[in-house]
Each structure stands twice: as structure tokens, then as C-alpha cells.
Amino acid sequence: MDKAVNDGSDRGERPVRGEGPYRDEASARGEGPYRGEASARGDGVWSGSWVAERLGVALVGDDTLTDLLGLALRRNPKRAHLLVSNVLGKHVPQSPSVVYGAGFTLGRRVRDLLGAAGARTAVVLGYAETATGLGHAVADGLGDAPYLHSTRRPVPGAARAGGFEESHSHATSHLLLPEDPALLAGDGPLVLVDDEFSTGNTVLNTIRALHERFPRDRYVVVALVDLRSAADQGRLTDFAAGTGARIDLVAAARGTLRLPAGVLENGQALVAAHERAAAGDPARGERGAPSGAGDGRIARVDLSWPAGVPDGGRHGFTAAHRRRLEAALPAMGARLAGALPPGARRVLVLGCEELMYAPLRLARELERLVPAADVRFSTTTRSPVLAVDDPGYAIRTRLVFPAHDDPADGPGERYTYNVAGGDFDAVLAVVDSTADTPALHAPGGLLARLAQHTPHVLLAVVPSYVPAAPPACERPAMLSEPLRGPAFSSYAPDEVGWLLQDLSDVTLEAPTEEREEAIQRGGAHYAESLPVEYQPSERYQALFHAALEESAARIAHAVGVVTETVLAERSPRPVLVSLARAGTPVGVLMRRWARHRHGLDLPHYAVSIVRGRGIDANALRWLAGRHDPRDVVFVDGWTGKGAITRELAAALREFEEAEGVTGFDPEIAVLADPGSCVRTYGTREDFLIPSACLNSTVSGLISRTVLRADLVGPHDYHGAKFYRELAGADVSTTFLDAVSARFDEVTDAVGAAAKELLSADRTPTWEGWAAVERISEEYGIHDVNLVKPGVGETTRVLLRRVPWKILARAGAGPDLDHVRLLAGQRGVPVEEVTGLPYTCVGLIHPQYTRGATGADGKAVAV
Known part of the structure; x- marks a missing residue:
């Protein structure tokens, strides 16, 4: 089965009692390898019956499955139920021989599957926190395979080799911190070990993230139980075909978990009711009163x-x-x-x-x-x-x-x-x-x-293991000074300094469909190439100018509010650092407001941040060498689901640990925060910001930033191109001047709004992230990176990616005129929906294949 998913079902691998993967010395003592501690204290009742009876949850499988698993309820807004393993050694005290034997025997099965050659080159990756021990035991069973597990504990000085998200978990972010940076870079099989395989989302997120950086031909997914639905099984098969890699599955037991409608809400209500009942009884849940038998000494x-x-x-x-x-x-x-x-x-x-x-x-x-x-x-x-x-x-x-x-x-x-x-x-x-x-x-x-x-x-x-410090790297005596217009960008030299390197002479553009296919197949990162610059039609240019005239005052108001908030809360003389390139026009406008209203001449720089790769560390070093990091305020145009917000926070933590430089604040200041991801914003409305309508021609003629190993060395800034040849279509200054001209008329309103905002509760709710996860599941996408919420992100989808469809809030007005025009030009359906927290959402199909065509002969997603 080359380049496919193999779940072992054709080899009769379903374990049976007495012959399965848990035979060890515990069995020899007559204890029974599947005996869970909770069940042992009871009367033989299945330790999932209480939840099943009250919520209608059904665990369908043979006796092996119900011996392995019980059910409980957890306080988690994403998933109410908890599958409780009787052999994992996490929640249920169990014989250590049974716990170790469970993983070791799975490792032996993987060794048999891979053969001697595959086993010699395999690397095992376990998931924090529940499967760290299980994964290690699998590695032991495999033989001499090196082992790495993800972690939720940042370690000072440890370089991050990657990370991924576990969307349903109580704590979602995983880091990969191998001491040997080459550990994941080999081409041998990668064995991923988790305690349960319920939907496959976490495994897909992991393989997608790692395959992008360390592509290989074979993966093996190992779990104690495989409870995927038929649809989820098909999704993994399609994903394997898309990556071109073979993905095998090894599980101790298989079955299905059936969840009735409303199980999340009903489970949360059940948890709340029990916790209310326990509020006046501290000993509830601790069988009997504490013995007090200990003498207080450890x-x-x-x-x-x-x-x-x-x-x-x-x-x-x-x-x-x-x-x-x-x-x-x-x-x-x-x-x-x-x-x-x-x-x-x-x-x-x-x-x-x-x-x-x-x-x-x-x-x-x-x-x-x-x-x-x-x-x-x-x-x-x-x-x-x-x-x-x-x-x-x-x-x-x-x-x-x-x-x-x-x-x-x-x-x-x-x-x-x-x-x-x-x-x-x-x-x-x-x-x-x-x-x-x-x-x-x-x-x-x-x-x-x-x-x-x-x-x-x-x-x-x-003793906690401390990775050996890498050899001290030779660094250049001085990093390059920022690039400035007119040599680089059409902005005036005092408006912004670009902490980038000029790649204008390098051919980086590729057709949109080709880029999309490469990105989704894991063969390329989106920052390694550039889309061909969209050149607007006369009708679209007219739409841009009409939108600018209509919204200039609204944007000026948001610029004023966010700038006043920054001056009041962050620093009286902030250093504005915009995230290139969408944040750069906003940074220029904030600088103009501070000069116009307060006579401040604020420094403003633009730096690169890349999803999945972090912020430009050399740019941070330059900033830290010339400014107090506590004065730095990172600026962006808008928030969507908050991915860049999270990326910046993680990158700054990593930089602080690696460099020992403290003070950079990860809180981004944005013009619009429709996703409720930040505290510093001009508005939380999702409306048309005309700078989102175009690409470089409204952003100083600068491209998206580029991060590619053959172009960006360890001592280089990330790169970008200056499209000098598009000067005739440039409206960058037109946009800035139109908004700045409205500053005086909104001054009073800005003062009142800023005062009200400063006293308000602005705690992020992350409702945008929740909405994106819901949309991802409802539309069968299962990858939040392919759901782009908000007017700005939807416009980017239509200009740069291969869109599948556009979701528009029912009754949305002129803010979506340009979206409807672009969608019509590309043959993309616009679907009106109710209850959408954003004005619109752009969807990219998760399995785009270049060459598939629709009835009109245009390439479509399949």
C-alpha cells in the first residue's frame, strides 16, 4: 500500500483477551491486564455507565474496548466527555507492568510493521501530557529508536523545532524542543503516539506542521484506542494521498464513540449541577474524610x-x-x-x-x-x-x-x-x-x-535535564540599518524604516493555484514564495476609491482611539513596530495622529512575522540595541482568529529565553479587533478597511515578507520585494492622506471613545477563534488555517489563495461590495448566513488540486 493509509484491519490485528498487547508478568500473576482500579473497587460495573446513562453516550466495541476505557466529565468548553484509560497510568492507578506493557507491546507491533530497516531509522514522537510515558514505552518496544515528546513547558535556552495545536485540549499549545536539531530532520519513519485517536485532528495538525519543515515518506500513528468515525477515517486517507506519504495505524482496540446532539451543553450542565452541590462540602469527591494519618513530615x-x-x-x-x-x-x-x-x-x-x-x-x-x-x-x-x-x-x-x-x-x-x-x-x-x-x-x-x-x-x-548550550555563534558586529523610501518603498523616509532585506531582484512569484497546491501538500511554506501581484480592473479601482471616501472618517476615528489608548496605557513615547505588511499603513497613520494631535515624532519600523516560523529575531535584536523594549508597541491592521497574536506571544517568549532580553510586550495594537483577540484596538467592528482591498499598491509597493533558507541566512533579516514597476498604480499615499485629512473632524469623538474604552473591560473573549473552529467543523474543513475570518482576511483569500466559498453575514451592505466583485470575477459562490460573528469569512478548500475543472472550465477545489 504505497502512499496510503493502512489501519491494519486486513491483517486481523484487533486484539483479543489473553492474546493481545498487554500480556506480561501481571497477567501471569492472575491479575488480568485490563483491570482498572476504579472497577476493582466496584462490583464489576463498567466505569463508563454513569456518563452513558445520563448523556446518552455510547462506546461501541468489543469487551477489550470497555475494559480499556471508562468515561468521565470534564470542565472544558470544547469537549464535555473524557475517555479515561485504565492502562495509561494517568487518571486510574494501575499496575506499572500493565502500563508499561501496553506501550511496549504496541512498539513491538510497530517494529514488525516497519521491518528491521524501518525500525533502525524510525523516530518516535509522543504527545504531552498524557502520552509522554506511553510514547516512551513504544520507543522501547521498537528497539533503539530515539524518542521525543511535545511539551507545554517552555525551557530557557532550548530552541523550538516546531509546534502544533491540540484544539480540543484543556491546554492547546505543544512545543517541540529537541536538543539535537537534526532529530526530526531524517527521512526515516516518524511514529506518532497518543493515548486515543478520536477525530484525528491533532495528528493531522502535527503531520501538517512537521511535513512542511521535515518531509518524509512514511508515518505511523499509534494509539491505545482508535475511535474515529467513518468520515474521520476517510479524511486521514485523503490527507495521506495529499501529502504523498504513507500513513499506517496501529491501535490496541477499535470502536466508535457515539455522541448525541447537545452532548456538550448537557455535559456542561451536569458538571455545573454537581459542582454546585459540592460547593458547601469540601470533602465531596474525596471518599470519606481525610485520614489525617500522616505526621506532616515528608x-x-x-x-x-x-x-x-x-x-x-x-x-x-x-x-x-x-x-x-x-x-x-x-x-x-x-x-x-x-x-x-x-x-x-x-x-x-x-x-x-x-x-x-x-x-x-x-x-x-x-x-x-x-x-x-x-x-x-x-x-x-x-x-x-x-x-x-x-x-x-x-x-x-x-x-x-x-x-x-x-x-x-x-x-x-x-x-x-x-x-x-x-x-x-x-x-x-x-x-x-x-x-x-x-x-x-x-x-x-x-x-x-x-x-x-x-x-x-x-x-x-x-534532576531536570538541561540541554547542552550550542556553540556560541559568531554574529556580525552590526545589523543593517532599516531600509527607507524612496530606495525601498514609496513611503517618505521618515514614515517607516523597514527591518528587511531587499529581494527585489529575485524571482519569487508563482501562480496562485500552483502555490496553493504546494502549500496544502506540505511541500512548501506560504512564506517561501509570493503570489503574482493582483492588478485591479478599472471597476475595482473605482470601488476602492468609493470605499475610501465612504470609510475615511471611520478609519480616522479608529486610528485616533487606538493611538490614544497606546499613549495612555503603554508608553508616553512608544516605538511603533508594525507587522509587515498589513500593519504598516496603520503604523504610519498612528504616527501621523501622534504628531498631529500631540506633536510627537514617534519612531516607526516594520518587521516580518511568519505564521509557524515566528518573528524576525534579528529585527528584535536591532530594536533591543537601540530602544527600550518596554516602549515597543507591535501594530497590525486587524485580527481574524488571532493566529498572529498567538504567534507573536510564543515567538517573544522564545526570544526572551534564548537571548535573555526582557521587556517586549506581546500585546498587539490593531485598528480593528473583530475576533476579540487583543486589548488594544480602535474598534471591534468588522468593516472594510480599504488598505485590505489591494496588495503592494496600498502598502508602499512592498511585497509580503519572504523567509526561505537559501535566501535568508542566520544573520539576515527576512526579505521582501519593492515593486518599483507598479508605481503608476500606487495609491499608498492617497490612502494615508485621505484618512489623515479627517483627523480634525473626529477629534472630539475620539476623545470620548478613548476615555470610555480605557475604563471598560476589554478582556479578549477569543470568540473569533471559537467561531472559526465551529465553521471548520460545520463545513468539513478541519483545519483552522484554511478559514479566514473578517473582511480583510476574506479579501486576502480572494487576492492570494484559491477560495472555495465566501460566507457573508445576511444583510451585509457596501462593506462587501469589493468582495462580491472579486468573488464574481473568480467564480466563487457567496453564501449568506445568519448568526455570523464576522461580516464575512473566506474558506479555502483543504484539498485543492490544480487541474480539476468545473463546468465553466475554471480550476476548482476538489
């Missing part, structure tokens, strides 16, 4: 962890690391066994969020050395789940405590489940040194909470 156990061996796969774990750890495990296990209280019958080894593999291996060693004790393993988590003390519910109890590992998302609650009421004689908490903080030991911290429910609490600390 006994530390010195592991003597081998120096240089990583605590897990956050930065990569090699075959050499594996051999050293295996050699050290017996001695570390003996130290733990010697620290247990005499006669301990039941012992829990508790890992810490992403730190699953090291505690799991220690627990398995303890299980081997102390056969008389019932040793169990589970891990703390950041996922908020409702606890219900019922045999038919998978999460019987929960403990709540403050985060103690200096998380990127700030202080918050963390949880451990099914530990209270577990009758453990001792709990051994295993954390890495980063998480061994005062918060861990504080009253109400994890250790204190555990001491309320067990007479003995032990603590073992694994």
Missing part, C-alpha cells in the same frame, strides 16, 4: 539518578540514554524498596504531569523487587475533571492543589484522581527538580494533600 529518597541521563523525552532520549538508564534502574529500585514502611501492602508511585516515564520505570522496578506489595502507578494532571463516587464512573475521587512546576500559563490548579480513598499505605511522589518548589511543600500543596490520605509520603526528585 521523607526524601535519594535516587542517585545517573548523571547526564534525561528525565524523559522533552529534549530527546537516545539509545545510549536508554542503556544507561536500564543499567541504573535496579539500584534505584532497591533504594526505593528500602525506604518503604515495613509491611506496606499497597503502594502508589505518583508521577508529575509530563514526567511519566521515569516514575513508571521506577514503579515497575519496585513492583519486581517487592512482590508482596500491590504497587500502583498514576500521575498528576492539569485536566479538570468532575469526580463522582460511583462504581459506574471512572473518576471516583480527586485531590486539588496549586501548580508547583513554574508553568508557562501561570499559577493554577492541578489534580490527582482516584488516590483519595485508595487505601494506600504509602505514596511515593516522583517529580523533576524544576517542580521541587516551595509550592510543592506548602500547606495545601501536593505533598500535604497526599499526607491527608496516607500515613507515609515519600519524595524522590529526578
